[in-house]
Amino acid sequence: MRKIVAEYGWEIERVRRTSGANDDWYIRRSDGPVRPQNIRYEVPRKTRQEVYARDDWACQLCGAYTGEDQAITTPQCDHKVPAQRGGSSKPLNLQTLCTRCNLKKRQACGACVLPSCTQCPFAYPEHFKDMFVVTVSPDVGRRIRERARVDGMTADAAASVMLNESVT
Structure with missing residues (x-):
């Protein structure tokens, strides 16, 4: 259905x-x-194997090894930009994820409000390697955006200032 x-x-x-x-x-x-x-069309086995080899059989989100010589998890060939949003099945749009991270990404995509997948840490984890990504409540998000507007800074800078203020 x-x-x-x-x-x-x-x-x-x-x-x-x-x-x-x-x-x-x-x-x-x-x-x-x-x-x-x-x-949706299934990604061909040959393409999946190429993607796994390119990614060294490592989950691109958590780094878990997904090779065939272990029994903890299985590799998942994930679309960075989901097929439902027009993503292709070309290797450039595919990444290796472990089962757990693929489920997390699927749940996040279902509730996504981002204007583009290029801003998503689940789709493009390589863009977020040096960042700490958190989910905040709508109220906290509103307070961060308001602080950014009042102080004339970006939302991530405002969040960083607010975090530093709460720690010290």
Whole structure:
């Protein structure tokens, strides 16, 4: 169902009739796609192997080794810019992630409010190697932006000043 809705653009409603497993009913609410189709194709095995080798079989977020000679995690060939946002399956847009980091990235993408994937530390961790990235509540974010506006500085500079003030 998710594939039909997300990739093919159909409008499908899920209705839960009882609390048991497999008791969902699906009702088609459109006679065809209601948004552009975005069909995902599997990354070819050869391309995945090239990406893993290029990244030395290391998760690009946490650094965990994902090689075939260990049993802790499996490598995931992740789209930096998700296919749903128009990302290609070319090696330049792919990275090696461990299973745990791929799940974290997937959750972050689902709630993403960034205007572009190029600003995302999950998509382009190499741009954020020397930074400490944190998620703050909307209230803290508002206070940081207000401090930046009042003091005429960037939000990251304001956050740094506020953090230093709270530590000392």
